[in-house]
Amino acid sequence: QKIIEQYLITYAEYDKAKAKVHSQKLIEVGANSFGIIIEKSKDEISFGHKQFQEFLAAQQLYESDEYLANEFIKQYAANPSFHQVIISFFGLIPLKQVKKFKKHFEVLKEAIPEKYQEDYLSLISYEVAINLDNTPSEIMNEYFYSIVRYFEYETDPTYKEALLKRILNALQNSRLKEKVQTFLIQFFPNQYKYRDYRINALRYTNQLNE
DSSP states (O other), X not given: OHHHHHHHHHHSOOOHHHHHHHHHHHHHHIIXXXXXXXXXXXXXXXXXXXXXXHHHHHHHHXXXXXXXXXXXXXHHTTXXXXXXXXXXXXXXXXXXXXXXXXXXXXXXXXXXXXXXXXXXHHXXXXXXXXXXXXXXXXXXXXXXXXXXXXHHHOOOHHHHHHHHHHXXXXXXXXXXXXXXXXXXXXXXXXXXXXXXXXXXXXXXXXXXXX
16 A cells, blocks of 8 residues: 555655545455455455556656666566566666666676576567567667577577567567568468469469369
C-alpha cells in the first residue's frame, strides 16, 4: 500500500491523507473485483498475475538511478526468470533518449552469464534490439542483420527456431517490418521471383506426367 501511496503522491499530486485512502481502495478493487492484487494480510499483498508484478518492477527500475539499473541488468539479465522485467525496462525508455538506451544496452551485452545462459543472453539481446519499437536505429539495424546471418548458418534446430521466433516477432515492429518481409520471402519461392529455365523445366515435366 505504501508503494501505491507514494505513486499517487508523486504522479497524481495527491496529499498524503488522500493518497492513503485511495491506495487502500485500489487494493480492495484489485483484490475483490479483478483478482489482480491478493491481500495476504493488512501489511502484505501479492499479485495474481505475474506480468503485473514484473511491469511494476520494471517501472521501479526505470525510475531508479542509472547505477542501480545497470547493476540489476548485470546481475539478472541472463536469468530467464527476469525476462519480462528486462524487456519491460527497455520498453519504458523513450525513443528520444538514445544515449540512455545505448548505455543500458551495452551493460546488457556485457552481463556475465553462467555457461548455460550464454545462448539465452544472446536471444534476449536480439529481442530487445529488434522486437521493441523504441530501440535506436543503429542498434536495431545492426542486430537485425546479425540475427538473420546467424539464422542462416545456425545448425542447432532448437536455437535456430528461437532465432526465427525473434525474427517473426519483428514483423510487429513497423520500423523493421519491410526488411523482415524481404528476408523471409526468399524462403517462399514463387513463379515471379524464380522464373528461369529450371522452374519452367519442372513445370513442363509435371505437365507431361499428368
